Amino acid sequence: MFSKTPNLLILGVATVVPLVAQAPAPNYTRELGSATDGRFRPSALPGVEEAYLPPMFASSHAANLLLLRNGDLLCVWFSGSWEGNSDVAIMLARLRRGSNQWTSPQLVDHHAGESYQNPVLFEAPDGTLWLIHTTQAAGEGQANAKVLVTKSTDGGKTWPPPAVLFDTPGAFVRQSLLVMPNGDWMLPMYFTPSRGITRGAETNYSAVKISGDKGAHWKECTVPDSNGYVQPDVIQLNGHYLAFFRSRYADYIYRSASDDGCTWTAPRKTQLPNNNSSIQVTKLANGHLVLAFNNVSSVVLKGKPQAGPRKPLSVALSEDGGETWRWVRDLETGLPAARQLPADPIGKDQPGREEYSYPSIVQTPDGKINVAYTYRRFTIKTVRFDEGWIRVSVRTSPAQL
Secondary structure, three states: OOEEOOOOOOOOOOOOOOOOOOOOOOOOHHHHOOOOOOEOEEOOOOOOEEEEOOOOOOEEEEEEEEEOOOOOEEEEEEEEOOOOOOOOEEEEEEEOOOOOEOOOOEEEEOOOOEEEEEEEEEEOOOOOEEEEEEEEEOOOOOOOOEEEEEEEOOOOOOOOOOEEEEOOOOEEOOOOOEEOOOOOEEEEEEEOOOOOOOOOHHHOEEEEEEEOOOOOOOEEEEOOOOOOEEEEEEEEEOOEEEEEEEEOOOOEEEEEEEOOOOOEOOOEEEEEEOOOOOOEEEEOOOOOEEEEEEOOOOOOOOOOOOOOOEOOEEEEEEOOOOOOOOEEEEEEOOOOHHHOOOOOOOOOOOOOOOEEEEEEEEEOOOOOEEEEEEEOOOEEEEEEEOHHHHHOOOEOOOOOO
């Protein structure tokens, strides 16, 4: 059951007033070399259109897309001074069906003293929009995080105060909720007893929550032998389920299978590398799979969690249910070396670092594949292209360090 979160002030997106003092919205036009007005324009990559969402605060991260049944595309992410700080809020923008420009971002959810992260949207069968995201005490890391939910009954115009959905310490979400053939709901989750993504992160593990009563109660199904494999992204394919995982060991993307959605096989590695950063997969209308990921791993030290570079950002195409990924093409390869910040593998904790990460991917009714992702922590960038663009592959095998 839900429990109310006390003393939480949340504003609907129809009424936007900052909850804490914030600096003016930054202007990153010079750094990006493009307008940040949310309008799609031709990219330097032939066959790709791109749009930079207007940055409202200094740093933006962890976009997630949702295609509504009316054809609108929603994008949510978190934004503030920096991940983990008290001023980090959940933002939302909308690309109306047929439009070429995203709406101005709106602040949906925020609470001083807490850091909000990893928003996920879900359109329930009755049309209610669910916004699920994590919260943790500012500056305290992930070990005591919990999961909140708020619901909109007017298509995302307004949002009531949130409730605690899961209060197990370290509870985290990243990937989309899906409706099972029997009408039950499945929410992929993971748990982070460690404060961060490296030290102690071998204790992190994955599970799915299943509800048979529209989210009032949930049953937990743990993925066996999933320590170190997190952020499961689940798709339905040919009568069963596949889950793809981020690896805390920065080696490979892993996968697991289930017939009923609750009993899972132990994760096994795929041919695609992973850098201990988020991935996402979507099933196209023709049944093919497209996976967005950082096409790089790290120097693997057996059993030791670590992090790798968050570039390049690539998409891979599979025609055999994710067994093989014949085509891989880069969306972002990074700045020339002369323009990079002096940094460790994932850069300094400041906007502008070399990071193209946390992709979300969905196909719209026009057949376009849409990807939204963190662009150097300055803002969220969205791109769109056809499946055929991936097949004109300039890279035929994944890069590994």
